Amino acid sequence: MKTYLECLPCFMNQALRAGRIATEDETIVKKLLNEVGMMIPKIPMEQSPPETGTFIYRKISELTGNSDPYRQIKNTNISKALELYPKFKKMVLESEDCLLMAIRIAIAGNIIDLGTGKKFDIEKDIDKVLHQDLAIFHYTQFKEKLEKANKILYIADNAGEAVFDKILIEELGKPVHFIVREIPVINDVTMKEAKIIGIDRIANVISSGSLAPGTILKNCDKNFVEMFRNADLIISKGQGNYESLSNEAEEIFFLLKAKCNVIARDLGVKENDIVLKYSKK
Amino acid sequence: MKTYLECLPCFMNQALRAGRIATEDETIVKKLLNEVGMMIPKIPMEQSPPETGTFIYRKISELTGNSDPYRQIKNTNISKALELYPKFKKMVLESEDCLLMAIRIAIAGNIIDLGTGKKFDIEKDIDKVLHQDLAIFHYTQFKEKLEKANKILYIADNAGEAVFDKILIEELGKPVHFIVREIPVINDVTMKEAKIIGIDRIANVISSGSLAPGTILKNCDKNFVEMFRNADLIISKGQGNYESLSNEAEEIFFLLKAKCNVIARDLGVKENDIVLKYSKK
Numbered sequence: 001m002k003t004y005l006e007c008l009p010c011f012m013n014q015a016l017r018a019g020r021i022a023t024e025d026e027t028i029v030k031k032l033l034n035e036v037g038m039m040i041p042k043i044p045m046e047q048s049p050p051e052t053g054t055f056i057y058r059k060i061s062e063l064t065g066n067s068d069p070y071r072q073i074k075n076t077n078i079s080k081a082l083e084l085y086p087k088f089k090k091m092v093l094e095s096e097d098c099l100l101m102a103i104r105i106a107i108a109g110n111i112i113d114l115g116t117g118k119k120f121d122i123e124k125d126i127d128k129v130l131h132q133d134l135a136i137f138h139y140t141q142f143k144e145k146l147e148k149a150n151k152i153l154y155i156a157d158n159a160g161e162a163v164f165d166k167i168l169i170e171e172l173g174k175p176v177h178f179i180v181r182e183i184p185v186i187n188d189v190t191m192k193e194a195k196i197i198g199i200d201r202i203a204n205v206i207s208s209g210s211l212a213p214g215t216i217l218k219n220c221d222k223n224f225v226e227m228f229r230n231a232d233l234i235i236s237k238g239q240g241n242y243e244s245l246s247n248e249a250e251e252i253f254f255l256l257k258a259k260c261n262v263i264a265r266d267l268g269v270k271e272n273d274i275v276l277k278y279s280k281k
Numbered sequence: 282m283k284t285y286l287e288c289l290p291c292f293m294n295q296a297l298r299a300g301r302i303a304t305e306d307e308t309i310v311k312k313l314l315n316e317v318g319m320m321i322p323k324i325p326m327e328q329s330p331p332e333t334g335t336f337i338y339r340k341i342s343e344l345t346g347n348s349d350p351y352r353q354i355k356n357t358n359i360s361k362a363l364e365l366y367p368k369f370k371k372m373v374l375e376s377e378d379c380l381l382m383a384i385r386i387a388i389a390g391n392i393i394d395l396g397t398g399k400k401f402d403i404e405k406d407i408d409k410v411l412h413q414d415l416a417i418f419h420y421t422q423f424k425e426k427l428e429k430a431n432k433i434l435y436i437a438d439n440a441g442e443a444v445f446d447k448i449l450i451e452e453l454g455k456p457v458h459f460i461v462r463e464i465p466v467i468n469d470v471t472m473k474e475a476k477i478i479g480i481d482r483i484a485n486v487i488s489s490g491s492l493a494p495g496t497i498l499k500n501c502d503k504n505f506v507e508m509f510r511n512a513d514l515i516i517s518k519g520q521g522n523y524e525s526l527s528n529e530a531e532e533i534f535f536l537l538k539a540k541c542n543v544i545a546r547d548l549g550v551k552e553n554d555i556v557l558k559y560s561k562k
Contacts, residue, residue, distance in 0.1 A: 039318070040293075
């Protein structure tokens with residue numbers, strides 16, 4: 001997805017929110033906003049928003065000396081999600097269509113987002129999403145691809161959400177490569193949190209090498225890109241991965257909640273809609 | 282009021298909204314956002330937000346060649362407000378406390394705001410505000426000052442709102458100087474709209490000389506500033522005037538709805554609260 005004009009004020013807002021989580025020193029936050037402001041004219045609008053996000057979150061680390069400002073928030077979200085795990089696991093087991101319920105739960109987990117600035121209540125909002133119709137529902141294609149797939153990539157998004165991804169991976173019934181970020185960026189899942197959640201016991205956890213709040217292939221590890229090019233089934237979670245991968249030629253299933261108007265428009269749905277979208281360019 | 286960090290992304294958002302109203306050419310809007318972005322590091326945080334607003338709205342005129350992009354919107358709002366005038370006038374006449382009802386109506390008119398980006402429905406929202414408690418209610422002081430006042434300044438805000446200001450001015454029962462902006466800035470009232478509404482028939486309409494979406498005294502006409510310094514009673518409408526006048530030493534009554542979190546915090550109230558605030562430094 002390209003950068004839309006609406007993304008430009010949003011970058012400033014993201015910097016403000018993230019800066020304030022990383023430091024209480026408002027002069028540092030002001031410096032960060034200065035840097036983001038001066039960068040605005042240099043942003044190529046054809047590049048995806050996570051490329052600018054990379055700059056913002058790297059600047060936050062540089063200016064604050066804090067390389068993982070969302071650590072505590074991630075831990076809180078993981079704890080909360082793990083508490084809910086048995087409840088959702090039971091829902092899957094008791095469901096008429098276990099796979100579909102697991103997909104729903106994995107999409108519902110995508111409400112945990114600290115980039116967009118929307119408030120959320122994990123338990124309440126997930127229950128709401130579980131009762132929501134999917135605005136794009138390419139489930140038939142998903143099942144077809146899954147049946148034949150041997151090389152499955154699951155590109156993860158945020159740390160708390162990964163607990164719900166675990167439920168879906170368990171339902172896929174096939175070996176899965178679970179792809180995490182190389183370093184902490186916003187509240188995205190890294191190797192560290194994947195191990196805390198125990199995903200390493202059910203999937204092969206691999207870093208994409210991404211330093212971005214998304215998966216920008218040209219900046220990712222060669223090994224990962226090769227896996228990506230040769231995968232039979234790619235599952236991409238969340239907005240950041242959609243923004244950075246939506247123009248790739250590979251067949252990808254995007255699972256997300258459209259939490260901002262720009263992404264909703266790009267997907268052809270309404271804000272707050274949930275989607276299971278099959279994409280092939 | 283000083284500029285808060287939250288104001289910086291808001292400037293970008295204002296530029297985007299206003300730019301898109303002024304032109305359909307997105308490359309011009311991008312240029313505008315570039316200019317605002319580059320200006321971020323240069324904004325002295327001790328200056329009031331309308332000083333930056335002046336820059337933004339002047340840039341819009343320069344880049345689009347459109348000196349009054351909100352003309353049509355202002356006319357629509359004025360028409361709608363004039364339709365409602367008889368209803369609200371009747372409410373004042375039938376009220377137990379006519380002055381208080383007129384103040385309430387004048388504050389309610391402040392929902393018409395195109396700077397903050399909040400959506401509004403003039404008739405519905407005004408009815409709502411009329412039933413809302415005032416979070417700051419310096420009515421006793423207002424009546425005391427009004428009784429003794431001979432030199433009354435009424436510093437107006439937006440064009441549609443001015444129809445409701447007319448109702449309050451009629452209730453004040455004293456000669457009033459109605460202060461408008463020198464040039465069109467957002468949807469603020471200028472001499473032209475004051476005449477369309479007929480305020481010139483009940484008050485002495487004067488331009489403050491302001492080119493800002495507020496009243497920045499150091500940039501206003503000398504004559505107006507002298508009137509300001511010597512007034513017995515100053516009534517200031519809306520956010521922009523509050524932001525630019527809240528640190529002045531004169532006794533001012535601020536009538537507004539706090540439509541953004543920053544102004545609410547500065548006033549010590551909650552977002553969406555309405556206030557009649559007496560200020561003296």
